[in-house]
Amino acid sequence: MSERPIAVPLSDLDDFTWERIFPQRRPIELEIGTGKAAFLLRRAQARPDRNFLGIEWANEFYKFAADRMRRWGVTNVRMLRTDASHFMRIVCPPASLRVLHVYHPDPWPKKRHHKRRLFQQPFVDAAVRCLEPGAHWLVQTDHAEYFEQIEGLLRGHPALEKVEFDDPELGIADARVETNFEIKYLREGRTMHQLAVRRHSDERSEEESAQGQG
Numbered sequence: 001m002s003e004r005p006i007a008v009p010l011s012d013l014d015d016f017t018w019e020r021i022f023p024q025r026r027p028i029e030l031e032i033g034t035g036k037a038a039f040l041l042r043r044a045q046a047r048p049d050r051n052f053l054g055i056e057w058a059n060e061f062y063k064f065a066a067d068r069m070r071r072w073g074v075t076n077v078r079m080l081r082t083d084a085s086h087f088m089r090i091v092c093p094p095a096s097l098r099v100l101h102v103y104h105p106d107p108w109p110k111k112r113h114h115k116r117r118l119f120q121q122p123f124v125d126a127a128v129r130c131l132e133p134g135a136h137w138l139v140q141t142d143h144a145e146y147f148e149q150i151e152g153l154l155r156g157h158p159a160l161e162k163v164e165f166d167d168p169e170l171g172i173a174d175a176r177v178e179t180n181f182e183i184k185y186l187r188e189g190r191t192m193h194q195l196a197v198r199r200h201s202d203e204r205s206e207e208e209s210a211q212g213q214g
């Protein structure tokens with residue numbers, strides 16, 4: 001049983017290493033924007049051989065998610081309240097993630113708000129840097145126009161290649177992610193847009209090879 005708290009204090013982000021928050025070294029999966037963390041809970045329960053970090057900006061959801069993990073007694077999950085873009089650009093050790101999950105990122109539908117979207121070139125470049133060679137990145141949204149932008153950024157990235165989304169190794173089962181928003185939107189009959197990409201195995205830079213897993 002882990003003695004460490006589920007909620008990661010912001011002070012742990014100075015000179016961050018994964019070892020600081022996870023007592024056991026295991027492949028790491030990160031979910032950005034967990035909301036109430038229905039997906040994170042089920043995925044972490046299904047994969048006790050992995051460590052999971054959920055990042056959630058909204059305090060209410062962050063607290064709900066951390067409490068949910070406590071109630072279910074999962075020991076391989078940590079929750080962090082911060083801006084995921086900042087975490088990926090500044091904190092996340094290079095080549096350290098096995099899977100990155102982003103489900104239903106806020107679409108900011110008004111054109112004048114598009115600059116608030118998570119998926120921008122600097123964020124994508126930083127996230128790719130955080131992926132281990134061969135690691136996967138999964139994205140799902142019901143928003144067709146945002147999906148087009150996301151697809152352009154990810155499929156246009158030289159270090160990424162498209163792979164099957166429908167892989168139980170990466171999600172829950174049968175290509176269903178089962179986040180809270182997915183359940184709600186499917187009930188409303190909305191279409192899901194899904195994309196899975198993989199970082200090329202041969203893209204490891206000298207800097208990352210020297211640093212290894214953080």
Ligand SMILES: C[S@@+](CC[C@H](N)C(=O)[O-])C[C@H]1O[C@@H](n2cnc3c(N)ncnc32)[C@H](O)[C@@H]1O
Binds near residue numbers: 061085180182
């Ligand atoms: C539309 S909800 C989706 C929640 C969940 N993934 C689901 O599918 O049910 C988007 C979530 O991302 C969080 N979020 C948005 N921008 C974020 C950021 N920059 N860093 C961390 N969380 C963020 C929001 O607070 C919100 O809880």
